[in-house]
Amino acid sequence: MPQFPPGQTLLIDADDTLWENNVYFERAIAAFISYLNHHEYSPAEVRQTLNAVERETILAHGYGLPSFTRSLVTCFERLSAEPISEDKRQRVIGFARSIAEQEIELLPQVEETLRDLATRHRLILMTKGDHAEQADKVRRSGLAIYFSAVEIVAEKDPSSYREVLALHQGAPEVSWMIGNSPKSDINPALAAGLHAVFLFHKDTWILEHATLAAPPDGQQLIELDAFAKLSTIF
Structure with a gap:
């Protein structure tokens, strides 16, 4: 028997909540570090440099594959002992391009759970990033039919979060954000007055790591380790 009555508004994250995403970036990064084969910096130090470059790039260019591609090239240029040739540039770009070629891999029991939840609650997919890129993932996933709206x-x-709730006339006291990122899904949603469900994913992007905030009085934070368990809550 679900804990909460029908009629909740469930905002649901996409990448690494509904389908695999960051694991493909991690594979591309591993290939990039191996290709760079730096003789002075360890792989961990190269990764730290890339993380710093990604933070800079995100501020200037936002999220998405074009931003990630730019970060790889910039990192290579900073760490390479000699100017990057066009051949090497294209090889680095190829690591990022491999991500775009991945099929959408839904996480276990995602579709069945969404189908069930949609019979009792209003589901809104809320994701961040490049609009065209994220919209294409939603289309290819086949999951849009379970959502009353998609907000990118x-x-x-x-x-x-406040803007999305206002747009859809959602009441914070019966609204939840569900996702795998403490930094983007949980903490800001709690700060906006929503409840939240943290879904653990072992490959959550390092730049999305953060300490989970304590829910303010009157709000709830639930932690789960599988998407299917949402049906026992809602």
Whole structure:
């Protein structure tokens, strides 16, 4: 028997909540570090440099594959002992391009669970990143039929959660954000007055790591380790 009555508004993240995503980036990064084969910096130090470059790139260019591609090239240029040739540039770009060629791999029991939840609650897919890129993932996933709306935002912060709820006339006291990122899904949603469900994913992007915030009085934070368990809650 679900804990919460029908009629909840469930905002649900996409990447690494509904389908695999970051694991493909991790494979591309591993290939990039191996190709760079730096003789002075360890693989861990190269990764730290890439993380720093990604933070810079995101601020200037946002999220998505074009931004990630730019970060790989910039990192290679910073760490390479000699100017990057066009052949090497294309090889580095190829590591990022391999991600775009991946099929959408739904996480276990995602579709069945969405089908069930949609019979009792209003589901809104809320993701961040490049609009065309994320919209294409949603289309290819085949999951759009379970959502009353799809919202693709540039950044997930408290104001974006408030705006999405206002747009869809959602009441915070019966609204939840469900996702795998403490930084983007959980903490800002709690700050915006929503409840939240943290879904653990072992490959969550390192730049999305953060300490889970304590829910304010009157709000709830639930932690789960499988998407299918949402049906026992809602």
